[in-house]
Amino acid sequence: MNREELKDFHQRGYFGPFKVYEIDEMRAMWRRERLRLMDRSNAAYGDEGAAAGNTNIANYDRHLDSEFLADHISRPEIVDRVTSVLGPDVLCWRTEFFPKYPGDEGTDWHQADTFANASGKPQIVWPDAEEFGGTVTVWTAFTEANEDTGCLQFIPGTHQTMFYDETKRMHYDPNQINSAEKDGVRRGFFGYDYRELQIDPDWKPDESKAVSMVMRPGEAILFWSTLMHASLPHNGKTDEMRLGFASRYVPTRVNVYPGTDEIEEYGGRVSLDKYGAVLVAGRNDNPHNRIAVSTTTGHPFTTR
Template identity: 40%
Template structure:
């Protein structure tokens, strides 16, 4: 086993504070094996459609946006529907079962695939240093034996193989197939519009990060994660993932992701800004959002309300069975 393999295998496993209810215990066990779980139902299709209509209208209002650029990061700070979505009770129940009860949402993102759109290429992320070489999340607990970041990817339109559903390599979170620390030639060089690039990862060529350039992800039995509108998949970004091309003629696939960390993780450590996907992000007004439990570390700025002065609020932890 290489030193790199040892490093990533030490990051898997649940923390002692994970809170698992009986109804999700089998799902959490599946997550430990595979690195992802889904589909998980959050909304009825009609409710998802209603939220989608609100999102499409709100997307055009840039008056309260955190970053006025093309990436649409962190719109939970100006779109009330997303302020509520990142704290959905079902999402928090699963996150508490994997990360523990003290949690921050550190980012939200839009993922749209238009008809004829190219699929997102295979990639695997640990600390998001692929962006410009700087780690964006760093754990501070030296004996932390768990995942430091989880993504909740929610479909608001049907996500099928035809419309570019996500794909995963089961168990790949237990080994590094990509090395974010590598020096690469594509993606980190200057400003560009990620929607107009010809790469498979929004301006980056993630194959440049491969540990073994000859390794073919398609030979590793990928799993297609088809979702109905209102369903989500929860995964660790250290599980290799991708998406199909959108081969449909007139169906746009839209998903929203929320990214979450335990409160001991430092987010954007010592950074006043960062560059990713051709955009610059000024962090002067950035903050995390406490979505569960308490933050006793104080490593990160935490916002209690969005940019419209609407409070972020979550339901208190109910009686649950610790693992």
């Protein structure tokens, strides 16, 4: 990212969309990889993740067993831009799939700093001298992402102020999924109501300033997790699912999963025994963080 792009990023809180793969290349790769990913025998969370069923925790960290995703998180189109924001020493600490099927609700407006929003336990902690940091998320469209299929939405410039208190606890209720309409739009948060975390219970995000991130397959958007973001519902006008893959990056000085050996959220629980953050750029001098140097099948990660 050049100087003007960085200035714009710091003002708006996001950059892109930008191309990571050609459209036909992305479609062909996903046709192949979606079948391989059905096999969870080498997944870091294995049967635990499968037991989580349709909850979002089942979609975590498949880069730890998939060669394609392991290479994806280190692609220069992504890492070069991430390091221009975070500096030379960078970890990928989590990845997630975000599928949206015809008829699925949109996602609540939300921000994430420590990612304690569902469990109440901070999952990333920046040094004390830094007020809050969040993560740089790179959300890649594996399929068409538009206003019919449920694309991302951002409210530019909201990344410098937290409107939510992540030390509060949200209450998980799977019956909430696809059941709530908020201000005329069907939105939820994977069985939670994100409004429970609002610092001011009467506050509402200014949706008049929202912008929709329409992306073709193979395009990506880079944004701060503290940026107010949401997604639209999939209105069912097409029978194609919308699939995004989010890779999350932090500087190596950030502590990942401090004081915990499991993730508990979205109605599921997985052990971190096979977990390791991936060094995608530079060097790691933080002894707190456990580093994975290869996938569970032995495919090496690339450090740039």
